[in-house]
Structures are given as structure tokens and as C-alpha cells.
Amino acid sequence: MVRVAEAPRDRIELRGVRATGYHGVFEFERRDGQEFVVDVVLGLDLAPAAATDALDRTVDYGGLALQVLARIEGEPSDLIETLAGRIADDVLASAPIVADVEVVVHKPTAPIPTPFGDVAVVVRRSRTRVARVALGANLGDRRSALQGALLGLAGLPGTRVTGVAPLVETAAVTLPGSGPQPDYLNTVVRLETALPPADLLAAAHRIEAAYARVRTERWGARTLDVDLLSYDGVESAAPELLLPHPRAHERAFVLVPWAALEPGALLLGRRVDELLAGLPEEERASVRPAEGELPLELV
Ligand SMILES: Nc1ncnc2c1ncn2[C@@H]1O[C@H](COP(=O)(O)OP(=O)(O)OP(=O)(O)O)[C@@H](O)[C@H]1O
Numbered sequence: 221m222v223r224v225a226e227a228p229r230d231r232i233e234l235r236g237v238r239a240t241g242y243h244g245v246f247e248f249e250r251r252d253g254q255e256f257v258v259d260v261v262l263g264l265d266l267a268p269a270a271a272t273d274a275l276d277r278t279v280d281y282g283g284l285a286l287q288v289l290a291r292i293e294g295e296p297s298d299l300i301e302t303l304a305g306r307i308a309d310d311v312l313a314s315a316p317i318v319a320d321v322e323v324v325v326h327k328p329t330a331p332i333p334t335p336f337g338d339v340a341v342v343v344r345r346s347r348t349r350v351a352r353v354a355l356g357a358n359l360g361d362r363r364s365a366l367q368g369a370l371l372g373l374a375g376l377p378g379t380r381v382t383g384v385a386p387l388v389e390t391a392a393v394t395l396p397g398s399g400p401q402p403d404y405l406n407t408v409v410r411l412e413t414a415l416p417p418a419d420l421l422a423a424a425h426r427i428e429a430a431y432a433r434v435r436t437e438r439w440g441a442r443t444l445d446v447d448l449l450s451y452d453g454v455e456s457a458a459p460e461l462l463l464p465h466p467r468a469h470e471r472a473f474v475l476v477p478w479a480a481l482e483p484g485a486l487l488l489g490r491r492v493d494e495l496l497a498g499l500p501e502e503e504r505a506s507v508r509p510a511e512g513e514l515p516l517e518l519v
């Protein structure tokens with residue numbers, strides 16, 4: 221399998237923010253208040269801030285501390301789970317650069333009828349992103365490879381399939397001078413995922429490998445191809461993961477199913493139905509509905 225660079229896993233850790241709050245199930249907790257202590261760990265890429273020395277490329281820990289304080293001292297909740305969830309949601313809503321957050325809320329003087337050291341809840345939240353993936357196969361049982369790939373994607377951690385385009389039958393786009401190939405079955409899948417792009421690509425390669433995909437010649441016939449078309453607005457020039465996919469905007473076998481699923485989706489700042497309309501007629505005509513093939517299912 222091809223190795224891809226790991227997603228950056230830098231962190232900002234803010235620990236021990238303490239203040240009096242009025243959270244708790246008991247009436248005396250609501251009346252008298254007690255101390256709450258909060259730790260927050262943000263997962264984000266700190267390389268841009270390190271390279272530019274600019275505060276606006278990271279998260280200001282002072283502002284973060286004030287945000288936490290406002291929640292501890294703010295509207296009381298019965299559960300510290302609720303408080304932790306509110307703090308985590310605040311972070312994701314206010315800092316788009318943050319990929320994931322862990323919040324620990326300690327309640328060191330909680331009403332527990334035995335001696336104890338500490339009680340705390342830990343919540344983790346990850347930002348989900350919209351990704352589109354192209355599936356293709358032109359060897360073997362094409363539909364079952366695409367069906368397997370769909371279920372493989374749907375089963376990835378932190379990932380939900382939110383759209384499946386119709387299957388299309390497409391003439392193979394080949395390199396000049398290469399021999400004829402069987403037609404492809406193609407489709408496009410929309411995902412919401414907490415996986416970083418590199419992890420999603422690694423998963424795509426694992427799914428291809430499960431269908432005995434062997435990389436031999438470029439654009440050669442294959443039992444399964446899983447390409448990452450786009451990942452939110454992320455742009456990447458790394459050869460192992462180019463985003464958006466550098467050829468997606470000119471491929472009828474991508475744009476026809478994608479435009480059927482979500483015509484207004486943007487690729488390179490343009491709607492996919494407009495990109496499709498701009499392709500030569502003969503290319504659009506090389507893509508046909510896959511009559512006789514059952515649609516893919518999310519069982
Ligand atoms: N957005 C992307 N999606 C999938 N693979 C990518 C992407 N960007 C770069 N790659 C890299 O491209 C390499 C070749 O991928 P693959 O064998 O699927 O290409 P291909 O399907 O023959 O051609 P094409 O990329 O034109 O569809 C992979 O090892 C992968 O790391």
C-alpha cells in the first residue's frame with residue numbers, strides 16, 4: 221500500500237482553568253456553588269503559526285481561557301457532561317482551524333459520600349468535513365466492488381455517507397496509444413467525516429487493496445478505483461494527495477454522476493453542473509445511465 225503523510229497532530233493544551241459555578245443536580249449545589257476545573261486540549265496544525273509567527277494563524281490561549289470561564293460561571297446545568305459539551309462546541313464554532321477538541325471538567329468537591337480524589341468527565345468532539353469520493357471499476361464484478369467500497373467508506377470511524385450518485389456506464393478514458401479497455405461503472409459518494417484527508421486517502425487505498433487492486437500501468441483497467449475528489453475547501457499540492465483531484469473538473473465520468481447528486485456543489489469555485497455543461501458533447505455522451513444495474517445500497 222502507498223504510504224501517505226500522517227495528518228499533523230499538533231496540540232494546544234490549557235489546563236486547570238478554575239472558577240466557581242452553580243452546576244449540579246442538587247438544590248444546594250445550585251444555591252451555594254462550588255469549584256469547577258477545566259482542561260482543554262485542541263488538535264490543530266500549528267505549522268502555519270510557527271512559520272509566520274502570527275497569532276491569527278493559531279488559537280489565542282487567553283481568549284480560549286475566557287471562553288471556558290464564561291461557561292463555568294454561566295448558565296447552570298445539572299450535569300458536568302453538559303458543561304463539557306458546551307465548552308467543546310464553543311471551541312469548534314469559534315475556531316475553524318481546530319480539527320478536534322478534548323474537554324475535561326473536574327468537580328473536585330462534588331457531593332460524593334466517600335472520600336475521593338477527583339471526579340471528572342472527558343468529552344471529545346471532532347469537526348466533520350464534507351468529502352466527495354469517486355468510485356470506478358472496469359474489471360470483474362464491477363457493481364459488487366463499488367457496493368463493497370461504499371460500505372467500506374460508510375464503516376470508517378467518524379464517517380457518514382450522506383449521498384450516493386446514480387451508477388453510470390462510461391467508456392474508458394485511456395492514455396493515447398494504449399489498447400482498448402472494457403467500460404467502467406462509475407459513481408460519486410458524498411461523505412461527512414472527522415477523518416483528516418490523509419487518513420481518508422489511506423482508507424481509500426485499503427479499500428482498493430481489499431478488491432485486489434494492483435497498480436500496474438497508469439490509467440490501466442482496474443477492479444476498483446477510489447479517488448478523493450474534494451475535501452471541504454482544502455487545497456493540497458502534495459503528490460501523494462492532490463486536492464481537489466486535479467482531473468475531476470474535466471472528467472465526464474466524474475461530473476455526470478456528481479451533478480446528478482448535487483448539481484450546485486462547488487469544485488474549483490464553479491458549480492459541477494456548469495463544469496459538466498462546459499465539456500465537449502462527445503465526452504458527455506460517453507457517459508450513460510447504467511441500465512440493468514441495481515443502484516448501490518446503504519444497508
Ligand atoms: N485526490 C487523490 N485521490 C486519490 N489518489 C491521489 C489523489 N491525489 C494524489 N493521489 C495519488 O495518486 C496515486 C495514483 O492513484 P491511482 O492509481 O488511483 O491513479 P489513477 O486512478 O490511475 O489516475 P487518476 O489519478 O488520474 O485517477 C496514488 O498513489 C495517490 O497517492
Ligand SMILES: Nc1nc2c(c(=O)[nH]1)N=C(CO)CN2
Pocket residue numbers: 355356357390391392393394404406439440445473
Ligand atoms: N471511464 C473511466 N475512465 C477512466 C477511469 C474511470 O473511472 N472511468 N479512471 C481512470 C483513472 O482513474 C482512467 N480512465
